[in-house]
Amino acid sequence: xxxxxxxxxxxxxxxxxxxxxxxxxxxxxxxxxxxxxxxxxxxxxxxxxxxxxxxxxxxxxxxxxxxxxxxxxxxxxxxxxxxxxxxxxxxxxxxxxxxxxxxxxxxxxxxxxxxxxxxxxxxxxxxxxxxxxxxxxxxxxxxxxxxxxxxxxxxxxxxxxxxxxxxxxxxxxxxxxxxxxxxxxxxxxxxxxxxxxxxxxxxxxxxxxxxxxxxxxxxxxxxxxxxxxxxxxxxxxxxxxxxxxxxxxxxxxxxxxxxxxxxxxxxxxxxxxxxxxxxxxxx
Amino acid sequence: xxxxxxxxxxxxxxxxxxxxxxxxxxxxxxxxxxxxxxxxxxxxxxxxxxxxxxxxxxxxxxxxxxxxxxxxxxxxxxxxxxxxxxxxxxxxxxxxxxxxxxxxxxxxxxxxxxxxxxxxxxxxxxxxxxxxxxxxxxxxxxxxxxxxxxxxxxxxxxxxxxxxxxxxxxxxxxxxxxxxxxxxxxxxxxxxxxxxxxxxxxxxxxxxxxxxxxxxxxxxxxxxxxxxxxxxxxxxxxxxxxxxxxxxxxxxxxxxxxxxxxxxxxxxxxxxxxxxxxxxxxxxxxxxxxxxxxxxxxxxxxxxxxxxxxx
Numbered sequence: 001x002x003x004x005x006x007x008x009x010x011x012x013x014x015x016x017x018x019x020x021x022x023x024x025x026x027x028x029x030x031x032x033x034x035x036x037x038x039x040x041x042x043x044x045x046x047x048x049x050x051x052x053x054x055x056x057x058x059x060x061x062x063x064x065x066x067x068x069x070x071x072x073x074x075x076x077x078x079x080x081x082x083x084x085x086x087x088x089x090x091x092x093x094x095x096x097x098x099x100x101x102x103x104x105x106x107x108x109x110x111x112x113x114x115x116x117x118x119x120x121x122x123x124x125x126x127x128x129x130x131x132x133x134x135x136x137x138x139x140x141x142x143x144x145x146x147x148x149x150x151x152x153x154x155x156x157x158x159x160x161x162x163x164x165x166x167x168x169x170x171x172x173x174x175x176x177x178x179x180x181x182x183x184x185x186x187x188x189x190x191x192x193x194x195x196x197x198x199x200x201x202x203x204x205x206x207x208x209x210x211x212x213x214x215x216x217x218x219x220x221x222x223x224x225x226x227x228x229x230x231x232x233x234x235x236x237x238x239x240x241x242x243x244x245x246x247x248x249x250x251x252x253x254x255x256x257x258x259x260x261x262x263x264x265x266x267x268x269x270x271x272x273x274x275x276x277x278x279x280x281x282x283x
Numbered sequence: 284x285x286x287x288x289x290x291x292x293x294x295x296x297x298x299x300x301x302x303x304x305x306x307x308x309x310x311x312x313x314x315x316x317x318x319x320x321x322x323x324x325x326x327x328x329x330x331x332x333x334x335x336x337x338x339x340x341x342x343x344x345x346x347x348x349x350x351x352x353x354x355x356x357x358x359x360x361x362x363x364x365x366x367x368x369x370x371x372x373x374x375x376x377x378x379x380x381x382x383x384x385x386x387x388x389x390x391x392x393x394x395x396x397x398x399x400x401x402x403x404x405x406x407x408x409x410x411x412x413x414x415x416x417x418x419x420x421x422x423x424x425x426x427x428x429x430x431x432x433x434x435x436x437x438x439x440x441x442x443x444x445x446x447x448x449x450x451x452x453x454x455x456x457x458x459x460x461x462x463x464x465x466x467x468x469x470x471x472x473x474x475x476x477x478x479x480x481x482x483x484x485x486x487x488x489x490x491x492x493x494x495x496x497x498x499x500x501x502x503x504x505x506x507x508x509x510x511x512x513x514x515x516x517x518x519x520x521x522x523x524x525x526x527x528x529x530x531x532x533x534x535x536x537x538x539x540x541x542x543x544x545x546x547x548x549x550x551x552x553x554x555x556x557x558x559x560x561x562x563x564x565x566x567x568x569x570x571x572x573x574x575x576x577x578x579x580x581x582x583x584x585x586x587x588x589x590x591x592x593x594x
Contacts, residue, residue, distance in 0.1 A: 269408075
């Protein structure tokens with residue numbers, strides 16, 4: 001069969017759309033199912049075949065789901081951990097990255113290799129000694145184990161990303177500032193940081209998602225109900241409801257928990273895409 | 284992305300002075316001191332301690348007792364240890380290649396100058412930002428044998444779906460299926476790779492009359508091997524560490540069909556307080572990861588194509 005060039009192109013375009021749109025539909029079905037269940041009456045949840053459009057719509061599932069466990073506390077805890085991590089990582093990783101990008105010292109390259117080598121080290125290799133360490137510090141069942149490491153540049157990937165970014169910043173401005181008597185710290189604080197907003201924003205966004213979603217760390221280091229983060233609280237909530245037919249509340253609670261991340265994602269997609277592609281290109 | 288590539292700049296007037304000043308060295312070490320402290324306390328210390336604990340009997344309350352290689356001997360005789368290793372390995376073998384292929388396929392489709400591509404890219408990437416806990420809870424409900432949407436969908440086309448997570452044979456494949464929902468990361472990295480392939484290559488091939496499949500196998504795939512390599516390494520490292528799904532969705536069941544390695548490690552450590560044994564497990568997996576990564580790196584010259592000057 002002989003097709004003209006343009007007919008073939010049209011066919012290819014149509015086929016691409018069919019494939020991509022059906023794939024996108026498959027991706028969306030789980031979320032639609034989640035929203036649908038979270039709006040159903042308890043009696044409408046366990047029916048076969050399931051109805052996608054809830055009738056009647058029960059908005060009260062959302063407030064009700066929040067009262068079943070101390071979710072208010074969970075959200076406060078998660079917010080504290082997330083924000084503290086962002087602040088800690090932005091300050092400490094940028095300071096360290098600045099030193100690697102701009103200052104010269106013997107042993108610098110070796111140290112940088114060491115920084116990079118920590119990217120590969122999985123958390124589970126460290127978690128048992130960390131548990132013991134935090135116990136001797138008296139930090140167990142507090143938010144400190146989830147916060148303090150961030151202030152000690154505890155993320156090699158962020159250091160690497162910031163260093164690469166700093167290397168692209170023109171040095172002329174710094175040299176001028178130096179001539180005017182600006183200190184090294186001044187260069188970092190007043191020149192490099194303000195010029196690095198895109199890279200800093202990218203890290204803030206990544207760190208938000210990672211900490212908001214983190215599970216294993218909080219699971220190990222936190223104990224009492226009131227100190228839990230949302231992820232651990234949800235898991236606990238699910239476990240305690242195992243036998244009770246409360247799927248509508250479970251879905252409502254889970255949906256509320258992912259909304260902050262989804263909203264952030266929609267407004268900062270650019271950073272996500274750049275960051276992910278960057279890891280792929282440079283990693 | 285171009286903004287992130289370090290250009291070659293003339294050294295600054297200050298940096299080009301003949302020797303590194305004492306002051307600059309002092310400042311450097313002062314500035315990196317947070318990392319050095321953090322590295323010693325939260326990274327190197329724990330890794331060394333973990334290695335030591337692996338050779339001890341330690342219940343978290345009395346002090347650790349040196350037992351030599353007992354923990355390792357015990358693990359090698361423990362059928363559940365082997366089972367958990369097999370479960371995680373099987374999971375990786377199924378999900379990593381699947382994510383690679385599907386991620387590449389979607390990326391190729393999205394890498395066309397068509398309307399709506401950036402919107403579709405957003406849709407495909409979205410599930411990747413959802414927490415493992417929330418996603419696990421959602422997928423339990425999707426997989427529900429009687430009232431879940433998956434079996435309802437299959438019933439529409441006349442298939443009676445299995446009991447998924449509640450069935451020994453299907454539990455692990457169910458979690459693999461769920462992992463496909465997070466194909467967005469693999470897709471995005473592949474897309475970045477595709478966009479960095481010079482279009483001149485395709486233009487030349489088109490002039491020579493190379494058919495589409497030929498362009499794919501002779502240009503796209505070879506040019507993409509560094510990205511595939513990256514996806515493979517990080518994919519395996521990530522997949523072998525799977526924990527949340529087993530912990531929340533199946534508690535390792537049914538009949539240990541989803542007893543992932545890290546889940547078994549967690550139980551030994553934090554449910555049964557066999558911290559020595561758990562440390563030994565952690566180090567074994569760490570060793571496996573190092574060996575696997577080294578093997579992939581060693582094999583890379585055979586199949587990863589790097590342009591001259593780029594590596």
